[in-house]
Amino acid sequence: MILVIQYSKYRKIHEKEIKGPFPLPILGNLHSFSDLPHHDCTNYTKKYGDVMRIWFADLYTVILSDANIIRKVYVENHENFMDRPRIPSLKYGTYFHGTVASMGEDWIRNRDVVSRAMRKTNIKHIYELMDTQVDILLRSMEKISKDGTAFEPRYYTTKYTMGLMYKFIFNEEVDENEDINNGDIKKLGDLMSRIMEDFASGSLWDVLEITRPLYLKYLEMFEKAFPILIEFFEKRYKEHLKTFDPESPRDLLDTLIAEYGGGDPKKTTKDDLLSIYSSLSDFFFAGVDTSSTTLEYLFLLLSNYPEVQEKVHDEIKTTLKGRDRVLLSDKASLPYLSAVIKETMRYRPVTSFGLPRTTTNDIVIDDKYFIPKDSQVLINYHALSFNEKYFPNPHVFDPTRFINEPNNQAFIPWSIGQRNCVGMTFAQDEIFLCIANVLLRYRFKSVDGKKINEIEKYGITTKPVDRFNVLLEKRA
Numbered sequence: 001m002i003l004v005i006q007y008s009k010y011r012k013i014h015e016k017e018i019k020g021p022f023p024l025p026i027l028g029n030l031h032s033f034s035d036l037p038h039h040d041c042t043n044y045t046k047k048y049g050d051v052m053r054i055w056f057a058d059l060y061t062v063i064l065s066d067a068n069i070i071r072k073v074y075v076e077n078h079e080n081f082m083d084r085p086r087i088p089s090l091k092y093g094t095y096f097h098g099t100v101a102s103m104g105e106d107w108i109r110n111r112d113v114v115s116r117a118m119r120k121t122n123i124k125h126i127y128e129l130m131d132t133q134v135d136i137l138l139r140s141m142e143k144i145s146k147d148g149t150a151f152e153p154r155y156y157t158t159k160y161t162m163g164l165m166y167k168f169i170f171n172e173e174v175d176e177n178e179d180i181n182n183g184d185i186k187k188l189g190d191l192m193s194r195i196m197e198d199f200a201s202g203s204l205w206d207v208l209e210i211t212r213p214l215y216l217k218y219l220e221m222f223e224k225a226f227p228i229l230i231e232f233f234e235k236r237y238k239e240h241l242k243t244f245d246p247e248s249p250r251d252l253l254d255t256l257i258a259e260y261g262g263g264d265p266k267k268t269t270k271d272d273l274l275s276i277y278s279s280l281s282d283f284f285f286a287g288v289d290t291s292s293t294t295l296e297y298l299f300l301l302l303s304n305y306p307e308v309q310e311k312v313h314d315e316i317k318t319t320l321k322g323r324d325r326v327l328l329s330d331k332a333s334l335p336y337l338s339a340v341i342k343e344t345m346r347y348r349p350v351t352s353f354g355l356p357r358t359t360t361n362d363i364v365i366d367d368k369y370f371i372p373k374d375s376q377v378l379i380n381y382h383a384l385s386f387n388e389k390y391f392p393n394p395h396v397f398d399p400t401r402f403i404n405e406p407n408n409q410a411f412i413p414w415s416i417g418q419r420n421c422v423g424m425t426f427a428q429d430e431i432f433l434c435i436a437n438v439l440l441r442y443r444f445k446s447v448d449g450k451k452i453n454e455i456e457k458y459g460i461t462t463k464p465v466d467r468f469n470v471l472l473e474k475r476a
């Protein structure tokens, strides 16, 4: 009986149905995935094309690997694709509030609030925060290079982006000597990973209909990560209210307080509070690991390609004409560095499938592809990055491709359209300021003189599979 129900689901649904591999009952196509599912999907494109269908157990999923189609879907048909799939883990991890998880009118309002909040949190102030964090990182590097010990990029790039986010969100300092592998920061990171892991990297329980009632019951009874996170944010919310001045917001939390009721218990609803707490959680979730992993890959690839590292150092040195600090205003004068950052993000995209979207109505895209209502839609960043049509010789790490074509329309690591990454400029600036100032002062290389393993490990953010160290050499 189950088999009949399962297979009736897989029947042909439209003459313009999207092609994909043959599914099995219950698991759909999940059985065919290895521990690098984004690579598996890239391989499937050879047979099924740049728009294909995969059954994630019971969830009909459309995977896009072509920049023109992605534009047609995410920009031209934004309204039909702006929501996120209503999967159980997202429900119990966010109560569908905040920026990442809200839908429809709620999302439109929240996105507007958050975008204004980011603009209002005085831009100059944000740059000063970034500068301070760069200083902290450079002091750690100075000490490590003097001691002659090895430098672990993952630890220090995470400390850099986490320190920045703490200050940006709560106006709180992360102590320079604090070990982020312990204490409050570790607790916060673990909670957020638990909440977002299933949503961002996929979980069988979320997509199996047969076990859904049990799974929902389980989450209702035992999933306590989001309530604990709420307590963490609520404590800071109350602290902020004691000294809150709507005329001079100190941080993101202040600007969200001002936007959602100004802290007045009569004006601030329960929903408003959830929107504030969930938005704070989103910024930690979406803004820490993504940027730190991009920086980690920069350390890895520049160690593996020393000629690129020397060239980019020379460009910075020549441009600065004796100054000892790279400023954001130097960005336009450093095209090779910009190209290196872009090529790193192309060669090793940190979000394998971006964040999932869903369809509000049946739709035919480009007169070719039928996408049914309630499908999950993903971008395969790996396939897009290695699509020869847009990036010739894609398996070669070659920053000059972005010198020749700085505005390559297929380079969209922050997604596109109205629901793209709200932290894009923030991320671009923090990555640029950090790596430029490091490269000005240090040469780095692998510890054993061999190439560092470039293979990635799939996850919420896709990181280098091995933690690695580099040796630092202070430049004259």
Ligand code: HEM
Pocket: 099, 100, 101, 111, 282, 283, 286, 287, 288, 290, 291, 294, 350, 351, 354, 355, 356, 357, 413, 414, 415, 416, 419, 420, 421, 422, 423, 424, 426, 427
């Ligand atoms: C290398 C760094 C980053 C990359 C590659 C990246 C990429 C992305 C992508 C692909 C999405 C999904 C957009 C979609 O649904 O189409 C996204 C969403 C988002 N990102 Fe980023 N991101 C980065 C850094 C940041 C930073 C630093 C912040 C915060 C300051 C941030 C905040 C967000 C938020 C809040 C969303 C949800 C937007 C919404 O649903 O409206 N991201 N990001």
